[in-house]
Amino acid sequence: MASLLTRLAQSSTSRSSSILSLSRTMSTQRATLNLKNPSLLKSKAFVNNEWVSSKSGKVFQVTNPANNEVIGEVPEMGNEEEVEEVIAVAKKAFETWRHSTPKSRQDLLAKFHKLMLDNTDDLATIITAENGKPLPDARGEHLYSSSFLEWFSAEAMRNYGDTIPSTIPGLRNVTIKQPVGVVGVITPWNFPSAMITRKIAPALAAGCTCVIKVPEETPFSGLALMELAQQAGFPPGVLNVITSQDSPKVGQVICASKTIKKVSFTGSTGVGKILAKQCAGTLKKLSFELGGNAPFIVFDDADIDAAVTGAIACKFRSSGQTCVCANRIYVQDGVYDEFSKKLVEAVKKFKVGNGADEGVTHGPLIHGRALAKVEDHVKDAVDKGANLLLGGSRLTGPEYPSENYYEPTIIGDVPEDAACLQEETFGPMAAVVRFKSEEEVLRLANDTDVGLAGYFFSRDVGRVWRVAEALEVGMVGCNTGLISQASIPFGGVKESGYGREGSKYGMADYEVIKVICMGGLGTN
Numbered sequence: 001m002a003s004l005l006t007r008l009a010q011s012s013t014s015r016s017s018s019i020l021s022l023s024r025t026m027s028t029q030r031a032t033l034n035l036k037n038p039s040l041l042k043s044k045a046f047v048n049n050e051w052v053s054s055k056s057g058k059v060f061q062v063t064n065p066a067n068n069e070v071i072g073e074v075p076e077m078g079n080e081e082e083v084e085e086v087i088a089v090a091k092k093a094f095e096t097w098r099h100s101t102p103k104s105r106q107d108l109l110a111k112f113h114k115l116m117l118d119n120t121d122d123l124a125t126i127i128t129a130e131n132g133k134p135l136p137d138a139r140g141e142h143l144y145s146s147s148f149l150e151w152f153s154a155e156a157m158r159n160y161g162d163t164i165p166s167t168i169p170g171l172r173n174v175t176i177k178q179p180v181g182v183v184g185v186i187t188p189w190n191f192p193s194a195m196i197t198r199k200i201a202p203a204l205a206a207g208c209t210c211v212i213k214v215p216e217e218t219p220f221s222g223l224a225l226m227e228l229a230q231q232a233g234f235p236p237g238v239l240n241v242i243t244s245q246d247s248p249k250v251g252q253v254i255c256a257s258k259t260i261k262k263v264s265f266t267g268s269t270g271v272g273k274i275l276a277k278q279c280a281g282t283l284k285k286l287s288f289e290l291g292g293n294a295p296f297i298v299f300d301d302a303d304i305d306a307a308v309t310g311a312i313a314c315k316f317r318s319s320g321q322t323c324v325c326a327n328r329i330y331v332q333d334g335v336y337d338e339f340s341k342k343l344v345e346a347v348k349k350f351k352v353g354n355g356a357d358e359g360v361t362h363g364p365l366i367h368g369r370a371l372a373k374v375e376d377h378v379k380d381a382v383d384k385g386a387n388l389l390l391g392g393s394r395l396t397g398p399e400y401p402s403e404n405y406y407e408p409t410i411i412g413d414v415p416e417d418a419a420c421l422q423e424e425t426f427g428p429m430a431a432v433v434r435f436k437s438e439e440e441v442l443r444l445a446n447d448t449d450v451g452l453a454g455y456f457f458s459r460d461v462g463r464v465w466r467v468a469e470a471l472e473v474g475m476v477g478c479n480t481g482l483i484s485q486a487s488i489p490f491g492g493v494k495e496s497g498y499g500r501e502g503s504k505y506g507m508a509d510y511e512v513i514k515v516i517c518m519g520g521l522g523t524n
Ligand SMILES: NC(=O)c1ccc[n+]([C@@H]2O[C@H](COP(=O)([O-])OP(=O)(O)OC[C@H]3O[C@@H](n4cnc5c(N)ncnc54)[C@H](O)[C@@H]3O)[C@@H](O)[C@H]2O)c1
Pocket: 186, 187, 188, 189, 190, 191, 195, 213, 214, 215, 216, 247, 248, 249, 250, 251, 252, 266, 267, 268, 269, 271, 272, 274, 275, 288, 289, 290, 291, 292, 322, 323, 324, 424, 426, 452, 492, 496
């Protein structure tokens, strides 16, 4: 049994694939996180402001991708009745919460924000342990995550309606905004904290209650947030967290529920399409932040050093595991050699390792499946004629204590039919492509079904406007590789989804507009 458990925990196809009862002895090594406040590391789900086990008593293990150590166990709640009960709790809470004043919601969000900042070190440690990103990146995610609470705390009080001129004599038209209802929230592992706050902050500010399905790979950040939300004073049932490895089952119940009025999902386009179909039966309001295939274009007139810095930040952030990572780096003929050489020199300086260790700049991938996709993309491109400029192998040896490490890799002159140009690699591999003209590169950049982010470097102001307007994406980075902030409308076009998160537009996704036409008020 011991060797079976070890094998399951170290499986390269799933990092957290065992459903085990608490009574079993875990054979894998336990992680020691050394948190200042150990009560932030939870082993229960969160329902109605209580920490609960699953009805079956089953739990599943969650391991650290850097070294396969067991971080802890959380309840396996993947059954219909259990999920329905959580939804009912959120529905009951909604009846009261919807009538709370925007000011009281503002104050609670501000307290929640402060508590997040007070616990920065611990929350960053938890992100690194479950996701693998280096501690400085985890702190960055944590600050980004908390900034959504700060932003929507303020937006709660700026939730204005309109007065609308009437075409009918004696009528006055006004609009009010009302919370949509109970929201189902489903988030991915690549930003275990920020993808949750980006959804719950506007939902709470608008007066909605939430049923959150945290990712099976990274449930602890979301659970730690619930501890702080409870301390901030959110009433029972307003925020609830389900933990399960059976995401399709939990997703089905959430999507089919007549009580849930909206689903907010961040994840892959494939799963987004499944959820859209499942939600069709109840015609729910949907926010979908899905996959990307970001072009990153370097024109001849660009500042090449700035473009290299931007490419590093954009392509290799979180070891390439972000939806807005550059996936196709197009470089114009005249600067191709200089850019590629400088990119290789810069990437050689990375230090790959356990993200908890001092000086590590890039951590492991989330699991073996993710690594296998990078390997496939590299092999496919090289087989089709691309040049391997750097890396191209798994990293093994005592300094890499799990099977999830891959060399930062650069491949050049990637041909148009390579798989890595058609779909997200979601890993530390930069695919560089040579192009000749602006017209050609715009055709290539837009030749994809998705459109989340796009980037380009140019110092020609006319080209800046032309290209920014021509890229078929929701977000453009011009002369920068980093765009993410709570204040911008984050979201995509085409099969990258719909809805916008963050910014002054972010609350609209959690509200319905009601017009009130008042008659008998005069003759004009
Ligand atoms: N647009 C954005 O803002 C954004 C942000 C982060 C990640 N992403 C995308 O997410 C993908 C990577 O994340 P991932 O691999 O976790 O994506 P994923 O779609 O496999 O999973 C996302 C979440 O959905 C859950 N899930 C999986 N199958 C489900 C189902 N049938 N029903 C209900 N829930 C289900 C998972 O457990 C996870 O919590 C990439 O494509 C990336 O581009 C997009």
